[in-house]
Amino acid sequence: MKIATWNINGIKARIDNVVKWLEMAEPDVACLQEIKSADENFPAGRFESLGYNVAVHGQKAFNGVTILSKPPFDDVASGLPGDAKDDQARYLEAVISTADGAVRVATIYLPNGNPVDSDKYPYKLAWMKRLEDHVRDLLEYEEPLVLAGDYNVIPVPEDVHDPEAWAGDALFRPETQDAFRRLVHLGLTDALRACHGEGHQYTFWDYQAGAWQKDNGLRIDHLLLSPQAADRLKRCEIDRFTRGWEKPSDHAPVWIELRL
């Protein structure tokens, strides 16, 4: 089973690129972030005609996540528990059945958190704590679990082209990295790190300053796996080529193959 994550930076602007990539890459499950669309305006029909079931948790203009799945959904839950007042659409989770068992998949658009002296940074850290608490609960099921998304976290200096330039940024602050480590240390496996130890494997290149042409990237899109999913991990890759397309997202898809 092939499971992918991609921050598409707006479904309206990216629909043709997303369809083209789905036809090429043929993931069984695709977790998309930053759809920037209300549920009722999301072009679910385009994906249904490609054979996908569609679960969407959107809002007008900003944020928004979706899961596209060829196998049917058993169960879908919108929103990250832990703060009833949080109305930002950043988390969606589904159980997906296959002939060889079920996998629980979450699509995550973790808050960016910049600027760090605004209320956005404490919101990011609080959101990460809520994610940690929720994942601790999910791990008790002892089932294959894939947490896929744009974490807006650069885990280590080897995940950024110029660590000094990013010092102090909300994606790279020690508090951010500590919160990410606490999540991983619940017992998760960082799939790309497990398959590619060499570092400098980027998933995002800013639109500005020729970042793509210079390979000035960041690794901020991650697939974190429960032990039962990690045991089935065959492969993890980044589809960098989409970043070179016309009208690209600033993020590239990342995908895993599981024996499932």
Next chain:
DNA sequence: ATGTCGATACTTTATCGA
């Protein structure tokens, strides 16, 4: 040092978020 893009609205240009 600067450089971009997408969505929105009392819309065609400014503002916000990233």
